[in-house]
Amino acid sequence: MKPSEIVAGLDRQVVGQDDAKRILAVAVYAHWRKAEMAAADGLDMLKSNVLLIGPTGSGKTLLCETLARVLAVPFVTADATSLAQSEFVNDELDAVLQRLIDRAGGDPAAAGRGIVFIDEVDKLKAISGQARAAAGEHVQHALLKIMEGATVRLKGGATLDTAQILFICGGAFVGLESILAETQAFGFIAANADDDQKVLDRLNARVKPTDLFRFGLIPEFAGRLPIVARLDQLTRDQLVRIMIEPGNALYRQYRALLANEGVELVIEPAVFGQIADLALEYKVGARSLRGIFEEMLTPVLYAVPDRQDLTKVTLRSLFEPAVFG
């Protein structure tokens, strides 16, 4: 698969985030080509692991889940928070690698060229003097070992060399902005808010391992994530598109649900804008859309089964009752 084909596949589910999509697609493509070349002529090539950073509800997890579906290479995901809560981190990591082998049809060699996505790595940050943070650091060390390449003997009996496995890590990294501003912002004078945003964008684009270190990741771990892809805060427009466009968009889902009862659901464009405005206020990205949507439709979903004569339900405003017809 070429990078453009990977991006096209991602575009079907994930709205916006074009930069992150491209960076991810190129990383995966390059990884796959390197693995192919290594298999052909035995050259060991360095992989470049990827770090996805972006605000909550902006599509990090969705992006990786979609990538897994789009790609033809073995792919597993793991959650750093649950790794940190486990008493036996290495056992948990073994299980992750075992799943990778399963995805590769039981072939450790194929699994050795697969991709592992580790979500919520920002939760592994060290806060001095906290027990939970110590666990996080412990997980970072455990991850480090498999990220830089180790031969792991799994409980199932298989042996897996992790040197060529691509690792993609994701996290919201709340507080990183201010670290970036501190370490890079001197010398800029912003004339207006628009300039401010531009300066911020430029800074955001360059996250260095030292910034991640200051955030609380151990230097060796941060250093093994040379490629950083940023996801942006979703705009009002993008929130509207998320409700309408993707294959499993909320609007499609509820239209299908009501069509199944013989009723056509029509939501007028203004309503999507109102929902997006509320979602922006909640500040959890696209995550709040579903809740608002369901609340809005509850009266409709309640009434429809009792009304055999209904053929159409129209919503004109989030703040007015639905029109039954």
Ligand SMILES: Nc1ncnc2c1ncn2[C@@H]1O[C@H](COP(=O)(O)OP(=O)(O)OP(=O)(O)O)[C@@H](O)[C@H]1O
């Ligand atoms: N760019 C997007 N395109 C389409 N849907 C999106 C997008 N971003 C978020 N969503 C929707 O919001 C939900 C939450 O997104 P996701 O889990 O990817 O957020 P996240 O960035 O991983 O946040 P967190 O940092 O809290 O884990 C998704 O299930 C999806 O329905």
Ligand SMILES: [Mg+2]
């Ligand atoms: Mg997530």
